[in-house]
Amino acid sequence: MPHIVYVAVQTPAHSAVGDLLSYVSDAWLEPGTLARVPLGKRELLGVVWDTPAAPEAIPDGVELRSIAGLLQGIEPLDQAWRRLVAFAAHYYQRSLGEIAVTALPPQLRDMSPEQLARRLAPPKAAKKPAGKRKKAQAPAAEAAQASTETMAHTPDASSATPWVALSAEQSSVFEQIEQHPGPFLLYGSTGSGKTEVYLRAVQAVLDANPEAQALVMVPEINLTPQLEERFVARFVPQYGKDAVVSMHSGMTNPQRLKSWLAAHTGRARIVLGTRMAIFASVPQLALIVVDEEHDASYKQQEGARYSARDLAIWRGRDAGAKVILGSATPSLESWHASEAEVGRYLRLHMPSRIGAAGSGAASLPRVRMVDMGQQPKRAVFSPALIEAITERVERGEQSLILLNRRGFAPVLFCADCNWKSDCPHCSAHQVFHKGDRTLRCHHCGFTQRVPFACPSCGNPDILPLGKGTEQLQEELERLLRNVQRPDGNPARVARIDADTTKAKGSLEEQLAQVHAGDVDVLVGTQMVAKGHDFRRITLVAAVQPDSALYSSDYRAPERLFCLLMQAAGRAGRDAQYVKAQGSHPEMWIQSHDPQNAVYTALRKHDYPAFARQQLKERLDAGMPPYAFQAIVRADARTQEAAQAFLNAATQVAKEARLPYLDEVFIYPPIPMAVQRVANVERAQMLLEAGNRGALLRFLNAWQQYLHWLRTLPEHRPLVRWLVDVDPLSI
Numbered sequence: 052m053p054h055i056v057y058v059a060v061q062t063p064a065h066s067a068v069g070d071l072l073s074y075v076s077d078a079w080l081e082p083g084t085l086a087r088v089p090l091g092k093r094e095l096l097g098v099v100w101d102t103p104a105a106p107e108a109i110p111d112g113v114e115l116r117s118i119a120g121l122l123q124g125i126e127p128l129d130q131a132w133r134r135l136v137a138f139a140a141h142y143y144q145r146s147l148g149e150i151a152v153t154a155l156p157p158q159l160r161d162m163s164p165e166q167l168a169r170r171l172a173p174p175k176a177a178k179k180p181a182g183k184r185k186k187a188q189a190p191a192a193e194a195a196q197a198s199t200e201t202m203a204h205t206p207d208a209s210s211a212t213p214w215v216a217l218s219a220e221q222s223s224v225f226e227q228i229e230q231h232p233g234p235f236l237l238y239g240s241t242g243s244g245k246t247e248v249y250l251r252a253v254q255a256v257l258d259a260n261p262e263a264q265a266l267v268m269v270p271e272i273n274l275t276p277q278l279e280e281r282f283v284a285r286f287v288p289q290y291g292k293d294a295v296v297s298m299h300s301g302m303t304n305p306q307r308l309k310s311w312l313a314a315h316t317g318r319a320r321i322v323l324g325t326r327m328a329i330f331a332s333v334p335q336l337a338l339i340v341v342d343e344e345h346d347a348s349y350k351q352q353e354g355a356r357y358s359a360r361d362l363a364i365w366r367g368r369d370a371g372a373k374v375i376l377g378s379a380t381p382s383l384e385s386w387h388a389s390e391a392e393v394g395r396y397l398r399l400h401m402p403s404r405i406g407a408a409g410s411g412a413a414s415l416p417r418v419r420m421v422d423m424g425q426q427p428k429r430a431v432f433s434p435a436l437i438e439a440i441t442e443r444v445e446r447g448e449q450s451l452i453l454l455n456r457r458g459f460a461p462v463l464f465c466a467d468c469n470w471k472s473d474c475p476h477c478s479a480h481q482v483f484h485k486g487d488r489t490l491r492c493h494h495c496g497f498t499q500r501v502p503f504a505c506p507s508c509g510n511p512d513i514l515p516l517g518k519g520t521e522q523l524q525e526e527l528e529r530l531l532r533n534v535q536r537p538d539g540n541p542a543r544v545a546r547i548d549a550d551t552t553k554a555k556g557s558l559e560e561q562l563a564q565v566h567a568g569d570v571d572v573l574v575g576t577q578m579v580a581k582g583h584d585f586r587r588i589t590l591v592a593a594v595q596p597d598s599a600l601y602s603s604d605y606r607a608p609e610r611l612f613c614l615l616m617q618a619a620g621r622a623g624r625d626a627q628y629v630k631a632q633g634s635h636p637e638m639w640i641q642s643h644d645p646q647n648a649v650y651t652a653l654r655k656h657d658y659p660a661f662a663r664q665q666l667k668e669r670l671d672a673g674m675p676p677y678a679f680q681a682i683v684r685a686d687a688r689t690q691e692a693a694q695a696f697l698n699a700a701t702q703v704a705k706e707a708r709l710p711y712l713d714e715v716f717i718y719p720p721i722p723m724a725v726q727r728v729a730n731v732e733r734a735q736m737l738l739e740a741g742n743r744g745a746l747l748r749f750l751n752a753w754q755q756y757l758h759w760l761r762t763l764p765e766h767r768p769l770v771r772w773l774v775d776v777d778p779l780s781i
Contacts, residue, residue, distance in 0.1 A: 054079050055107045056118060058088050058097035059136075061152035070140070070147035071100050075115045079104070083127030085155075087119040087164065094119050096160045098128060098151045120164040124171045126315065132332050135366050139330075144750055144774040145355040153354065154330035156311045158304040170308075217251070218244060220401040225251050231397055234364055234374040236344075236389040239401035240415060240656070241379045241620020246278070248401075249340045250285055252375060256337040257290070257320055263337035264314070266322045268329065268359060270346035272301040273558050274582040278342075279323055290320050298324035298331055326351060326359035329366065336372045339363045343582055344376035344385060345613050347779050356775045360385075379620060379658070380613040383669070386662045387676045405626065416591065416622040416636035418654040420645040431518060431526045436592055436639050440527075443590050444534050444542045444571045446632060450590040452523055452574045453618050457548040458482035459522045460515030463490065465505040470513075478727040483515050484550065485525075495729040518595060520548050524574045536571060547575040580618035586625040589632070591618050592639035600647055603724075604780055605674055612649050612661055615640065619653075675777075679743045681750060682775040683757075684723070684735045692768035693734035694720045699760055700753070701736070709752045714745040731770055737781060750774060 053075040062068040074088055084099040109115055136154060140147045152160060162170065217225065221244050228235060228248070239245045253265045269278055275297055282295045296310035296319040313319035315332040322331050326349050341349070341363050349359040360376065367374035376385055376396070389398035404414065426433045432440075440450045462480040463472040472481045474492035481490035483501065491498045504511045515522070524546045531542040545561065552558040564570050568587055573579065599611035615638070623629045623636025640650060652661035670677050683700065687693035697720035704712060718737040726733055740746035760766055 053077060053106060053109070053117075054102055055109065055115065056080055056086075056099055057101040058086060058118075059100045059148040059151040060088060060090055060095055060097040061148045062090070062146060068146075072097075072148075073115055074118050075109070076102075076118045080118070080121070081127045083129060083133060085122040085125055085128075085159070087122070089116050089119055096122075096152055096155065096162075097148065098133075098155075100133065100147070122159070122162065122164055122167050124167060125312070128315075128332055129334050131334075131336075131370050132330075134369055135330070135362070138365060138369075139355070139357055139362060141751070142747065143355050143357050143776050144754065150330075150355055150357075154327075156304065156308040158308040159311070214251075215247060217247065218403070218405060220244075220403055221248055221251075224248055224399045224401055227397070227399055228252055228373065228375065229255060232373065234367060234376065234396045236381055236385050236396040236398045237375055237377040237401070238381055238386075238389075238398060238658075239377065239379060240404060241617065242404040242624045243379075243401040244405045245342070245377045245401065246281065249342070249375065249377070250281070252338060252340070252373070253282075253286070253321060256373070257286075260335070260337060262317060262335045264317065264320055264322065264333045264335045265338040265340070266324075266328060266331065266333055266336060266363075267340040268324055268326065268342065268349075268363065269582065270325065270343050270348035271578065271582070272299045272325055273552075273562075273578055274343075275299055275301075275323060275325070276559055276562075277582075277584060282321055282323060286321060293318045294320045296322055298322060298328040300325070300327060326357075329357075329359040329362045336366070336370045338372055339367045339374045341374070341376045343378055343617075345378045345380050345382040346581070347610070350777075350779050356773070356778075358777060361777070380616045381658075381662075383609055383662060383665055384676045387666060404624075414623075414636075415656045416619045416638040418619065418638045418640065418650075418656075420650060420654065421639060421641045422645045423641050423643050426641075431523065431594070432530065432592075433641060436641065437530050439590060439637065439639065440572060440592075441531065441534050443634075444531065444536060446634065447537045447568075447587075448589045448632060448634060449565070449568070449570065449585065449587040450572045450592065451579065451585070451588050451618070451621055452527065452572060452592050452594060453577070453580050453596075453614075454518065454520050454523055454574070454594045455577050455614070456517075456519045456595075457521070457550050457576055458491070458493075458519035459485035459525075460519055461517040462515075463501070463513050464516045465508065465510050465513050467510040468505060468508040470505050470507040476727075476730050477725065479725050482519065485521050486550075494725060520546055520574050520576060521550075523594060527572055527574065531572065542571045543569065544572045544574065545570040547573060547579050549576070549578070552578075577614055577618075580614060580621065582617075583621060584624060585621050586628055588621050589623055589629060589634045589636045590639065591622045591637075592641070593618060594641055596640060597642050597644055600644060600649065605669070605672070606779065608649050609665060612653060612658075615649075615653055616656070616658065619656075673739075673741075677741075679740050679746050680778060680781075681738045681746060682735050682778045682781065683738065683772065684733065684775065685720075685772045686731045686733050686770040688730075688732065688768045688770065690722055690726060690732040690734060692766070693732050694722075696760060696766050696769050696772065697734055697736045699766070700757055703756045703760060704749075704753055707756060709749055709756075711740075711745040711749040711752075714742060715740045715749045735781075747776075750776070 056074045056076045057071040058074055060072050080099045080102045082099055082101055086097050086099055087094050088097045136151045140150045225248055256263045279297055286294050293313050296313045298310050314322045322328055341360050344360050351357050363374055388395040421433045443450050460483045463483050472490050474481050474497055476497050477492055477494045479494050481492050484491055488501045489498050505513050524544055527544045534542040547561050565573055593615055599607045619638035685693040685696045701717050716739045720734050720736040723733040723735050
């Protein structure tokens with residue numbers, strides 16, 4: 052009798068097909084087995100989720116299709132991994148198959164059993180041409196070669212990067228990590244040596260168990276290379292060349308598959324990655340590190356909107372693994388969870404920079420506020436800031452100029468008729484990029500050439516409004532054109548943003564130039580403001596940070612404070628260099644509101660005071676972390692259709708008397724801030740509750756009604772709908 056097999060398959064989003072599909076198999080299949088299954092006219096990868104131990108009779112009138120094939124050679128995914136996927140699907144309101152299959156390497160999803168068998172087969176030795184034989188080697192040469200090959204593949208602790216002595220603060224923190232189960236919130240100032248603590252924690256779990264594995268996550272791809280370099284130098288000589296692997300979307304599909312297999316089989320002892328790595332199959336997981344845990348990049352913004360940081364906490368608790376969340380500016384949710392009266396996390400503190408003791412050379416940068424209302428009209432840089440940058444260049448030091456807006460200007464404008472360079476497909480402006488003379492929409496990607504005159508009235512004098520990183524680079528090159536480095540060469544200004552790092556390897560190349568001292572002034576967006584260990588930068592300047600102060604998003608002040616605090620942390624990281632230069636690191640902020648509370652706390656590097664003030668405001672307003680939120684979003688061809696679906700969803704929830712409706716407040720639907728993208732109108736509806744469980748149970752009960760509404764004729768203009776639990780932006 053055939054076995055009925057229940058398989059998780061990626062079905063179209065919100066198709067209401069169901070979490071598990073039934074197939075038949077001639078043999079019992081172990082849960083977690085990867086299989087190819089038919090779905091309609093296609094054949095897809097699925098994960099066997101459940102197989103009853105005894106064969107079951109197929110009900111009369113039911114016809115089940117057979118498993119098409121098994122991906123043999125890969126051990127079944129373990130129960131802990133399946134529990135993680137099931138929790139994520141339930142919590143973030145997505146289908147089980149969507150989470151399970153998208154968590155697997157893309158190349159694996161498209162492989163047939165035969166292709167996988169060829170991929171896993173050991174490479175065949177190349178045949179030598181007939182008549183040619185390997186030249187005999189002297190015994191000494193053979194021994195040398197054998198020794199070299201052995202060193203390349205055999206762990207050798209003696210060749211590992213030597214351990215550095217821990218500071219008193221690092222030692223205290225490491226001892227607490229060893230003694231307590233966690234989770235831990237490691238609150239350490241920029242440059243306090245958090246990475247060294249991570250390395251020690253990883254070493255401790257690997258030493259304690261010869262099969263143990265560790266997962267270390269960073270928020271962005273550009274932070275992976277420098278972290279990988281440190282982990283490889285420290286652990287590969289000891290544990291072998293496969294001990295450390297990376298996982299992120301910037302890798303090729305074959306690279307991702309190779310890393311995934313190494314982690315899944317246990318060959319890789321340490322997995323480094325971005326948010327996607329939280330779903331890696333790591334069977335012997337003993338430690339999870341989430342560096343820069345406050346970063347919004349840990350929240351997925353497409354498809355399943357999961358938080359890798361929050362899943363790390365859940366996965367660690369489920370697997371019995373320790374979890375370390377690290378940041379110089381923790382998220383307010385994590386800070387609140389580590390308060391003594393809450394006690395969910397154990398807070399560990401490292402307030403001092405490495406090398407700061409005694410000499411004070413590595414002390415945190417002095418924050419200098421510049422009131423732009425007192426500066427020359429239309430000045431991009433205040434004269435005092437240019438003077439400070441000039442002094443740095445002449446001493447051979449580096450400066451970092453931060454503006455979180457790429458392009459030359461956010462918009463082109465005609466003063467005669469008020470025409471603006473609006474995107475024809477979005478409710479947003481097209482950004483002026485002077486380098487290639489194009490207007491680009493940063494939402495839908497629509498690009499066109501800059502017009503020679505105003506398209507509306509013909510005025511040839513169309514002007515750029517606002518500033519982007521391109522304009523800052525051009526202005527600095529003009530202002531510093533006569534400034535010389537100590538070697539007599541002119542000052543060099545470089546720019547790092549999404550536009551200059553499109554080509555593969557370009558980011559690494561540009562960062563290498565900065566580290567080598569080939570750049571005097573670096574202009575960049577937030578991608579260079581956090582996590583990087585620049586040793587020669589002694590001045591950081593934020594040019595136009597005020598816009599975040601007036602945002603309607605209640606999280607905007609938190610994001611601004613974190614960004615500026617992280618940016619300030621790039622200055623003066625090398626105590627010996629700063630001392631030798633006789634310099635003092637500085638953070639300059641040009642603002643029209645220099646007395647704002649955000650800047651007041653920043654001047655004192657007082658994150659606890661900022662957190663207290665923000666948490667009090669949120670408590671008074673009933674905002675997270677004192678409340679729990681979800682957003683239901685609808686995309687349609689018209690704004691009316693999008694809001695009609697959301698209004699109908701509210702009405703059906705009330706008519707059906709859904710459980711916990713009384714504990715959930717549903718706000719009226721409104722257009723999103725950018726309400727039209729790629730000719731699709733977008734609306735959203737906020738849900739709020741004082742209890743997380745009540746909100747989730749309500750959403751789970753609501754799902755079937757949302758699916759049903761989607762099928763009604765009056766909602767055919769709807770393109771898609773989605774639920775975002777714990778949204779980071781509203």
